[in-house]
Amino acid sequence: MKILVPIKRVVDYNVKVRPKADESGVDLNNVKMAINPFCEIAVEEAVRLKEAGSATEIIAVTVGAENAQEQLRTALALGADRAILVETDLEVEPLGISKVLKAVVEKESPNLIIMGKQAIDGDNNQTGQMLAALMNYPQATFASELKIEGEKAVVTREVDGGLQTISINLPAVVTSDLRLNEPRYASLPNIMKAKQKPLDVIKSDDLGVDLNPRISTLKVSPPPEREAGIIVESVDQLVEKLKNEAKVIS
């Protein structure tokens, strides 16, 4: 079984981002970049399936600028076998990314696509579902458990009220939630080995996919600030304030 793992280069999750002073976008100057945490979980899940003998090959793919090769090397160090960068300098929206991924899927014919449920920059939570729609594949989003059973995958999903388990025909798209697994750390030998693994670069123009944006960002502003309130001295004072000042309890 061949697994395709689409990943994304994003601002490291420890960085507190701010809008630019002129509100034209997010200030990304000298900010540490990393593989999107949900994508890292997706890579780990693919590697575990390979270690368990269910998968034979793992291909990591991303759509982005040349520097996204760094995150593909991370995926290779975690255990992906080879990588593909679809290079573009455009800021591509989820719809465009899913169209690029469709072209890659048609070329590589993976049996399973595992990817993060959302990227922590745009927080869109769209690309996996869109790719599944374009391929007419079933989808299992927000996965917390994934089992391959013959020509099907049985997936437990995190839903609002608890957990839902569904069975989907392969090929399919699965998107990872936080509790699917805990990704390993890449060892130094594996980081060295990753440098020798194949990484193909394709120009997005060569795929003949329409990447023109449909959504324009007019401005990016800081969220309304919440002012810190007061420190109360005791439980008595807290209860009194909640009753008589905030009037939220009776």
Added chain:
Amino acid sequence: MTALVIAEHDNKELKVSTQNTISAASKLDSDIHVLVAGSDCNSVAEEAATCEGVSKVLYVDSKEYENFLAENISNLIKNISDDYSSILAPATTNGKNYMPRVAALLDVAQISDISSVESEDTFQRPIYAGNCIATVQSSDAKKVITVRTTAFDAAAKDSNSAEILKLEEVNDAGISEFIKEELAKSDRPELTAAEVVISGGRGMQNGDNFTLLEGIADKLGAAIGASRAAVDSGFVPNDYQVGQTGKIVAPNLYIAVGISGAIQHLAGMKDSKVIVAINKDEDAPIFQVADYGLVADLFTALPEMESKI
């Protein structure tokens, strides 16, 4: 111009998130239709017809929609989408699951998790876990939108009697199958709909100590939540999680107990009307967003609080 709102329900009752979404739709289009798709869900269609601002309820009753499998429901929505200028669903796990699929089938870029409607094509939405608010403009003729329900008041119910139109639409894609659902059973209100939420963090030390929150929750009619740290430590199940990667809540009163206030948690609760923080670390970032902070050991403060409310 007519908006189509996709109803969230459990085949028995309409969820309030539908009413929040109707309210968002009313800022966008003058006419609103609601799609109720499910199995044996006639009562939901009738309930939806009483929502203010709704002129028509489309009611589709068929087994393949019972569990909202994305493959089936997205085909249904696509098939009936022609007459609508916008399609909106609440950004629940259901809406997040099927709506991007609808958008791709229609070749439309979805606008996720909107927190305000600026005009018929311009919206605000939080990005980077709510650290920035983006104002975005869509050039698609048809808008596919998911709605951050806490940002919109619920449309009134029981004040209308819209027409209910039953549609025969069979869309079993046959590529996915529901097996089971394990939903947490609780007599407490749902986290995202509760007026009061009390959440515990890593400071609770273990799952058993969450009983300290239960006494207060019972007295206040509150839902119980948790930080991601508490969930990751295995204290409580993931459906308790409030934050960027969990649920977004905005109750009248949010009580954060033993929660330091990581960005990812604040993203899920900072729109609450009144925030109370109880933490023994006076430097915890949660105090910077709290209206009332109590620097105290939660193991003494919680029992005392329970006895005094």
